[in-house]
Amino acid sequence: MRKITVLTLYFFLVTLIGQNVGVLAASITPDNGLKNPNWSYVASHNFGEQNFYSSNTPGVYLDGKENLIFDINHSPYEVYHTRLEFTSNKNNLPPGCGYEISFSPAVFGGSYYILKSFYNEPFLDIEGVPIGGGTRDIKITKVGCFGQNLGSIHVYKAYKPANDPVMISSPRYNEVYKGNMLLTWKVQNLLMRTPSTVKIEISLDGGYSWDDVETVPAWQVNHVGEYLMNLNRYRPSNQAMIRISANDSGMWGEYAYSPLFTIQTVMKQSILTPASGQMVSDLQSLIPSVSVTGSASGNLSLSYFIDAESTPRDTKVISNTATAQQVNFNALNVQSLSEGPHTMKFTVSDGAQTIQDTVVFQVDKNAPAVGVFQATATDTTIQVTGTATDTISGLHALPYRFTIGTSATDWLAAGAHTATGLIPNTNYTVKFEARDAVGHIGSQTKSVQTKAQSPSFVLGQANDSSLEVTFQDGNPAGTQYQLKAGAQYVNGSGGLSSTAVWFTPTNKKIRVTGIASNTTLVYQAKAKNALGEETDWSSTRNGETLANPPATLTPEASQRYLRISWPATGGTVTYEIEVDGAIVNNGASNTYLHSSLTPNTRHTYRVRVKNGSGAGSWSPLLAAFTLPDPPTIPLQIEVAPSQKEQTITWGIVARAEGYDIEVDGVVKDAGSGQRYIHSGLEPETQHTYRIRAKNTGGISEWSALVTSQTLPYPPQKPGALTAEPAIHEMAVSWEPVAGATGYEIEVDGLILDNANRTSYLHKELAALSPHTYRIRATNAGGKSAWSEPLETVTHPEKPAIPTNLIATAEADGNTLTWYKVPHAESYEIEIDGSTIMNVTTNQYTHTGLVPNKAYAYRVRAVNISGYSEWGSKVTLTALPNQQASDLALTNVAAVVTNRSITVSWETVAIDAHYEVEVDGVLTDNGLDTIYHHGGLGANEFHTYKIRLKQEGTPANWIAVLSLSTLPDSLQGNIEVNAIANNNSIELRWDQVEGASGYDIEVDGQTVASTGTSTTYTDTGLESGTSHTYRVRAKNEAGVTVWSPAIVKSTTSPSYIVNGVKGKTFDLSLLGSNVQDFSELTYVVTYDASALEVVDLYDFTPALDQQSGKIAGSNLEVTYTPGRITFKKSQNIVPGTSWSGEVTTIIFKSKITGQTTIDVKV
Template identity: 45%
Template sequence: MIKKKMKNFSITLLSICIIGLMMGNFTVPVNAENKTMTHTFSKSSNRNRSQTITIPGLVRITSMTVNTGTVTYSVNGYEVTISCKNGSYVDYDEETKYISNYAYNTGETYPPNKYSYSNGDYSGTLNLQDVKNSPYTVSEQQSKSFSYTYENYRSCEYDANGKIISQGSFWYQDSQSVYPKGYPINEDGYSGNIPYQGSSMVYEEVFSAWPNGAKRSVLEHWEAKFRGTLYKTVDVQKNDYTGYYSGTVYGDTTYYYAYTVTINYVTNSSPAINIVSPVQDTIFSEASTAFVPIASVYDPDGDTLSCSVYIDSETTPRDTKTISNTQTAQNVSFNALNLGNLSQGTHTMKFTVKDNELTQQAIISFKVDKTAPVLGTIDIASTKDSITVTGSATDNMAMHDTPYRFYAGSNDSGWKSSNSYTFSNLSPNTQYQVKFTARDKVGHVAEKTANKYTQALKPIISVGNANENSLIVSFSENNPTGTQYLISCGTQYVNAQGSLSNTPVWLVPQGRSITVSGLSSNTSYTFTAKARNGEGLETGASDPKSGRTLALPPQTLEFPEIKQNSIKVRWAVITGATRYDIEVDGQIVNNGTSNTYIHSGLQPETSHTYRVRVTNEGGTGNWGALYNQSTLMDNPGMPINIHASWTKTEVTLTWDAALKASGYQVEVDGVVQDNESNRSYTHYGLQPESSHTYRVRAINAGGCSDWSEYIYVTTLPNPPIPPNEISTTITKNSIQIEWEPNIKADRYEIEADGFISNNGSSTLYLHEGLVPLTTHHYRIRGVNSGGTGEWSQMFSVTTYPYEPYVPENVMATADKNAITLTWYLASYASSYEIEIDGASIVEVEDTSYEHGELLPGTSHSYRVRSKNITGVSDWTSPVTISTSLDTGSAVTAITNVAAIVTTDSIVLSWDESAFLCEYEIEVDGQLKDNGRNTTFAHTGLLPGTYHEYKIRVKNLETPNDWCVVLTISSLPEPPNRTSITDYYATNHSIQLWWEPVEGAVSYDIEADGELLANVTDITYIHEALLPGVSHQYRVRARTLLDVSQWSDLFEVAASTTTFEVQCAAGEEFDYSLLAINVQDFSGVKYVVSFNEEDLEVIDLCTFTPVNDTMQSGAIAGTNLFVERMEGTIEFTFTENIAPGTCWSGELTTIRFKSRNGNTTYIGFVEDRN
C-alpha cells in the first residue's frame, strides 16, 4: 500500500478572541460597540459543517464571511448558529495494490491482451502475461434428409361414357406391405427407416380407345413416396483457453475540509419593564370605559426609553410615552383606555420598552365580562303547604359572593349565598309564581320564573242515597274548588257523567259530590278517591267507603206447573232479599222469603195476571213486569197420514195437522226431537244403507197425544265404486271388454269413444265393426238405487292389424356352400316364415335369410310368407336355386345383387365377377345375353305384376349354374285418396275423422301447411289451440312403398267462448246457454264470467215467472242449481239421461243490463271434473 500526503493546513484563532472568551468576568461596554471575531472549523472529511456559539451582549450581526465555500447563520438571542459548506479540500489520502497471475477463462476464444479488473473497492487494467489451453472431445448429432420412390402399375377399363367399369390388381405388392415400417436407409453412417408419405397416380398409358375417342383400356403408373430425416453421432475436438494477467489497481481516495469564519457584530445592554396596573386576570365589564394602564421601566445604560401599550395582537400602540433618567426605575402612566368596547372573553395587554438597539416587553392577561350568568338546573318541590326552590348558576368569569335570590308569589328571600330556599305556610293545591335569580362578579343578573302548585289534600269521602242503579259519593276535606278527583270502584273508575269506566278519569265534582249511575241493582260497591293538584301530582287514596244499590224485581216469572185448576208461579232467588211481594190479579200478597207461589181454585182456560217486587237492606224496589197466564186446555189429537221419503243421507217425514195441536214431537231412533209447529221433519247426515225408526205425536199446553205407529226406513246405498280388474280380448275388427262384478251395482254403463251405453247387469261388452289398427277409448261405471258411480280411469285399446301381405320381390343368390334369400318388407308383417325344400320352416324377423352349410351343386326350393298377431299371409311362389359346383374354374359367383323397382320397370344390378367377364340372364323364361354389362333394365311392365329372373356368368364351353334367382313384382298403383268425413271442435282442440284406405299402414295429417303427425288410426285430435282460430287440414294414406294424394283441404275453427257486448247504458239483453248431444250431466259445471262494473244481472233464468237473482241455491221450477261469486256464475244441471241417448237444448237464458255503456265481454267455460 502506498500513501501520499498532499497538503497540511492549520488554522489559529486570534489571540485576543481566545483571551476574551476565556475571561470569567466578561462585561459589555455601557454604550453599543462594533466588534470583530473569527471562528475555525478544524480539518475533517465532512464537507458540510455546523456549530452554535454564544456572543455576550449581542445586538446584531453586521456581516459574516468564510475563507472557502459558503457560510450561513441564524441568531437566537446571544446564540449564533454557523453553517459552512461547498469548501475546497485541504488534504487527501489514496490507496493502491498490485495484482499478479489473475486467471481469466475464455473457453474456445483466445484471451485478449487487456483485462478490466474490478473487485471490492479496487479497480484497474491488467496486462496478459501467459496463456494455457486444455483441449477436450465431445459427441454431437448430425442430421440428413432422405427420400425414396416406389413404383407400381395396374390396368383399368372404362365404358364409352368414361365411367370405370373394372380395375385390375397392382402388379407388385403394395408399398406399405413391402415396407410396413418405412423404407430402410444405411448410408454414410446414417441408418434407419423413412416413413410412408402417400401414393398417387403419376400418369396413365392408353392401350385402346372407343370409337368416340374416349379411352377404353389404360395402364396406370403409380408412385409411393417415402421421406424423412435420419441422425448420426460424431466426435468433435474443443479448445478451453485461460489467460493470466498482472498490474496495479487503485482503491478509495479520502478528502479533508477546514473553514475560517470572520464575524462582524454589535453589542448593547437591554432595558427592563414591569406591569403595575392592571394585575393578572382582572375582570372588566362594559362599564370599564376609562382605565389607566401603569408600567415601571429601567435601563442600565441610562438610555432614553420609548414606552408603548398594546391590546391583544394590535401592531399599533394605544399610547406611547418617552422616558429619560432611566438608570433609576420610573412609573409610566398611559392615557385612559375604553376596555368596555372589547369583546367578551380573555384579552392581553402588552407593554414595550425600547432603547436605540433593543426592545423588551411584558404581557398580562385580563378579562371582559359582558354576559349574565348561565343558569343550571332549577328544581322546585312542593308539599301541601310549602315550596322549596333549589338552583345553580355558572359564569364565564366569576360569580358574586352572595349570588342567589328566591321568590314565591309575594314572598322574597333576599340575596343568599345558599342555592336552596323553602317557603312555608302556603295554601294546598294553589299555584305560586316562583322565581330564581343569580348574579355574577360585575353585577350581571340571570333569572328564571316558573309556576308551581302546592300538593292537594288526601280526600275524605262518604257513600249514600242508594237507588237501583246509582249511589252518591261526597267529599269533606278542604281542597279548593276546582280540585280534580280520581274515584275508583274496584277495578273501574267514575267518569264525569257518573258512569263506571275501565279507563281512569279525573273529574271536578259539582257541589263536592257526584252521583254514580249505571250500577247493578242489589250490589254492594266500595269507593276510594285520590285528588291531584294543578300539576297532576296525585295524593294517596282515601279510606274506602261502601254502599249497596236497591234490588230489581225478578226479570222473568216462570210457570213450571200449569194445570186446568191451578198455576204455580216461580221466580229466581234474589241475593240479599228480605221479602217478596206478589200481586195476583191486582191483590198484593206478602210472600215472605219464598220464591214460589201457587194460585189454586181456578177454572180451565181462564186468564190471570201476576207481578213481583223485592225488599232488601236498601228498601223496597219497583214492581216487575206484569205477566198473563191461562190454565190448561184439553190434550191434542194424534197426527195421521204420515209419509216418509229418503235418499242416501236423508229421511224426510210429513203428516197432516192434528186437532188442537200447537206443536209436534218426533222420536228419531229412540230420541225425542221437538219439531215446534212444523209438520215435516228431515233427518240429515245419515250413512248410506243405514236403518232408522220414527214415530210422531202432537203437543199443546194441555199435554201430548198418543205416539203414531213406528215407521221403518233404510237409506239408499252409495253409488258403486268404479269396476276394476278389467281385461280385453282383441281382434282386428272387435274389442271385447270384461270386468269383475260389483255386488252393489244393479247395472253398468260403458263409454266407448265418447258414446255412453247401458250394459245392463252384464260385465262383458263387445265393441264390433272396428277398423284394424285403430285405437279406441273406454271407461266404465256402476249404477244402483243410490245413483251413478264414478267412472273408472279412461283406458285405450288398439285393434289388431290386417293379416299381413304376401312378401314381394323374393331374390335368391348362391355360392358353393350357401344360398341367401332377400325380399321386400310386407305390410303389417311382424315376422316371416321360410319353407325350405317343402319340409322345415324357419321364422325370422328380418327380410333376409341365409341357408348355409350346403353341398356344392345341390338344388334347393324356398317359399316365404309374412306373419303377425292376426295371422299369416299366403306363401310366395317357390324359388328354386342350386349352389355352384366346386370345379376350380374361373369365378362364377355373382354378389351384391340389387333391384330398383317402379310401377312399369325393374332394373337389376350386381358386382363384376371377374375382369372382362360376360353374363347371361333369363327373363320370365327367355334367355338373354347381357354381355359385360352388370345391369339389366326390364321396362314396359304393368303395375303390380310378378317377373322371374335368373343370372349367371357366361361360359362358352359348358353353361354355368344359375347364380341368382329372383321373383320381383313391379310396384302397384299408389293407394287410393282418402277424405275427411267429420270433426269435433272445442275451445282448445279439434278432432278429425277420415275414410280408411285399403292397404294403408299409416296416415299423414297436415295442419296449416305443415306436417303435423303420422298415425295408424283414422282419427286425430289437434290440441293446445287458441279459441276461435281457423285451421286447414288434409290427410293422405301411406303404404310401405308409396303414399296417396292429399285429400281436399278441410277448414275448421276451434270454438270461441268469449263474446263482445256493445249496448247503451241501461239497455237489457239476453244471453242463452245451450247444451248439444250431452250424454251425462254429472260432474259438469257451466261457468259464465263477466265484469260486474259493466253488467248487472237482472234474471238468472227468464223461463220462470219471477226474476231469479239469488246468490246460491236451486232455481224454483227448473233443474238448475246456481252458485254466484264476484264476476262469475256457475250452473249445474240435474237432468237424468237414459244410457244410449243424448240431450240437446237450452239450459237457461240470463238477462243482463249494461251499467255504463262500455264495450265489455262475456266468457263461457264448460268445466268437467
C-alpha cells in the first residue's frame, strides 16, 4: 500500500467558492474496479445537535488496504457529528454501498462505513463521542454494499453548529501556484438557509497571521463559489494557506482551512518599444521600454543589449511589480548604429531566475536620393516637378514638399506643384524636398527667374512740353522697359532718341520730355526680365501735351472797365481766364472785357489754354488798375537844413503815385518817395519849396510855399579854460566863442548842456577828489571840437585837531610832540594864550624859559582850507637851572591802541620814585618807569602828568601827555567792480566808513594809494590781457583785509572767424552809453584775401558796398577792401546817452578755415 499525502485540517474551516477546481491533495492510486476507487478529500463538516441516520449492519466486505490521514483539532470530550466528504473516479456505487474504515489511533474503537449520502455523494460520518484532537489515519478496511433492511438506524446526540459549514475544494496540498489561482469552495447548508457573504483570508506563515483577501456574496442554498486570486500581490511562500467563513443572517460560521501550498513569483515581460520591424531614425529619440509583472515584494533588474553585445546599454532596477509596470530605459544613440537591421534583447531577473525577449528593428540614417528636379516659369507662375527614392525605410506616404521663395507647401503625395500669384521678373529660390518614412529630408534648390509681364501703362500729368508715363503692370520696380513715342524712343532721362533704349523707370514712372506743346504722339512699350527675356510690344495709347499759355496779357484801362487781350493759339483750343481769382470760360475768344468796375481798384488776371489733354499752365499773373481819382494836396512839409544841403520831407498822400517839387521856382520830379535833398548850397542861404502829388488820374494843387535857410558853420572850440577848486566844489570858466549860441561841458566823462553860460559850478564833490573838464561850443550849424581837457583836484578838508600831545621838561627847554594830522601843511603852537609859533613838523621845543615857571601850550593844524580847532591845553613848568640835568625825563613814549594807553620813560636815577596823575587822579608809580592805562574805549581822551618824588617830597611835573585812544579797526568787506576797455581797466567800490584812504594791489603788487577816492584806473595795458586786483581800506588804527581778488581782462579788438567758403555771416557793431558820436570812429580791418563784404549796412534792402553816406542811415563809411571806417552823425541830448546797434556788416568767406577781424573804436 502506498503512503497517502498528509492534509492538515483545523478546527475553523474556510468556505471555498466553486467545486472540482484544481487538485490540492494527493490522490490514492486507483485499483481496478470497486476495490480501490480514487478518493480525493473534499471537505470536513461539523454538525451540532441533530438526528442522523446511520447503519452499522455490515454488508459484503471486500479486502482493501488504503489510508487517508487528516488532522482533527477538536477539543477533547466534545460531542460532534463529523462528516468527511470524498470524491471518487469510481462514483457509481449503488445506493447502500460503501466502505468500512478504521481510525488509527482509534477514536472510539469501532469501524465505520462510508455510505452514499442523500445527495448521491460519498461521505463518511463520524458519530458519537468526542473523537479528541490530533492526527488520525483513516484506514479503508472493507468495501461493499448493504441489502435492504440490513442495517439499523442509530440516533446520536450532537451540538448544533454556529452556522453553515464550508468545504474548500482548492487549493490542494503542497501544490505550487504562480500568477493567478482559482479558489473554489462549497457552503453546505442542511437547513436550506442562504448565506449572504463569504469571507476569504490568506496566511503566508503557516497560519500564524492572516490577511483579508476579499468578501464576496453568496446567492443560493448549498452555495458553490470560486474566486480568482492574483498571487503576484504576495511574496513567495511555501507555507501559504487559505481559510473561508460564511455569514448567514449576520452570524459568521467557523473557518474552513485549505492545505498548505506554495506561492512562486511569476515574472512576465512585454516589449513595448521598439516594435518588431520598427523603422528607427537618427532624427528621433528611441527610448526602449518594456512592461514587467512580478511580485509585490523584492526587486527586479532589467537590462537591454544591442545585437551581440555582452554589456547592456542600460540597466534599471524596480520594485512593487505585483501589477504591471512600464520601464523606460535611457534613450538609445541611434547615430552610433549602422544602417540596416539590428536586434535588441531585453532581460528581467529577480535574482532567482532570468527571462529574456528580443525584437528586431531597422535603422535608417540617410535622406532620400533626389532624382529628377525641374522648374519652368511664366510671368506669375513657377511649375516644379521632382522624383526621389529611399532604399531603407522608403518614402513617406506624403513624401514631397515644394518651397518657392518664402512660401512652402504642405507635404504632398504628388511630385509636381505649380506656384501662382508670383511677382513678374523676380528671382525665386525654388527648393524641392523629399522625405522618407522616418523623417529624413533630401533636397535640391534652383534659382528661377519669372518672366516680365507685358507692359500696361497710362498717360497723365501732361504739361506743355512733357507728359508722364506710369507703368501699372505687375513687374517690380527694377524692371527694364522700352518705350516708343511716335517714331522715336524714350531714354532713361525721359528725352527722345532715334535708337531703342532700355531703361528702368523710377517708381515705375517716367516723364517724357522735349515734346512740342499742343502735340499728340502714339506710345507703345515692352519689358524684359533680368535674364533678358523680352515681352511682346504692348497695345498703343495716344498722348497729347498741353498748350502753352499766352506769352503776354495786354490790359486796356479806364475808370470803369478793364479790357484784357492776348495772342491766339493754333489748333482746336479754348481759353479760361482767371478774373480776381474766379475762373471764367472764355470759349475760343482771345479777349475779355471786365466791366462795371470802380476807379482806382486793383484786379488780377491770368489765362490758360485747353486742348484734348486738359488745361495748360496759367500765364503770369497780370495786375491791372482802373484809373484813380487825382490825389489831394501834400501836407506835413518839413525842411531839415544843414550847411550844404536841405532835406525836404512831406506826408504820404492817398492815391499818389509820385510827387513833383518846386525848388526855388524850378519844378523837379521827386519820384514816389516823400523825401527830397536839395544839395550844393552855401551856408546861411535862403530857399523856397512847394510839393504836389500825381497819379495816372491827374495832378493835385501845389502845397503852400515853405522858406528855409541853410545852417551856419559850427563855432571854434573854446579856449582859456580855468578852474577854481574848493573843498566840495569846482568853479570852471572859459572865454566866450564867436558864433556860439550855447556850450556843452564834459564833467568827468558826462556831457551836460550849459546853455549859453561860460562858467560851470561843479558841486557836492569829495575833498581831494580829481576831476576832468572839457568844453565845446554849439550853434545851429553843429558843435565845435572839444577843448583840451582840464584836470584839477578839490581842496582837502580842514585839518583835524592834533592829538596825543606830549610835553616834557628838559634841560634846554620844554619839548612838545604830537601825532601828524593828515593833509596838514603846518602847525601853530599857542604859548600862554598869546604867542603863536608856526612849524611844519609835529615837534616844537620852547627854549629860553624862566626856571620853575609854568607855561601853557595849545596846538592846531593848518592847510589851504583853513585851521583846525585848538587842541587841549597842556601846562608844564620849566626845570630849575640847578636841577635841569638831573630832573629831565628822556625817551618819553606812549603806545596807544583802541583799548589802552601805555606811557614809558627812562629813569633819572636808579632809586628814583615817580608819581603819575591820570585825568586828575594821583597814583604812586614807585620805581616803575612804565604806566599802563587799560580798559579804555576807542577815541577816548586822557591826560597824564609825571613827576619825581625826592626824599618823599614831590617835585614839579616834568612831563605832561594829552593822549587819545585809537578808533576801532575798520570793518566790512569791500566789493570791487571792474570795467574793462582795450587798454585800461577801471575799478570802483563803495566808501568804507572811517577810512582815511585805500590801497590798491595790482597783479600781486601794492602799486597805489588813492586817498579817499573810491575809483582807480589801471592804464597802459595790452589788449586781451588778464589782471588781478584787490583793494583795502585804512586809517590810523590799521587796515581792513584785502577784498576778494577780481580778475578782469582787457577787451580784445580781434575776433576769430571759422569761415566756410561761400557762406555768409554777420558782424554787428554796438555802442553802449555813448554821449557823443562826434569823436568816435569805428574801424574794422580784415584779410581781404579771406573775406569779402556783401553789405555794409544790413538795415536797408539795398546792398551797400560803396564809400560815402549810406542812404536811409546817419552813417558815413569809407570802404576799401580790408578796411572799413564808420562815422555816425547823431545828436545826443546832453545829460543822456545812447546804446544800440550802429550797423551790421555781412561778410562772405572766400576760404574754409580761420581768419581774424579787428575792430577798434
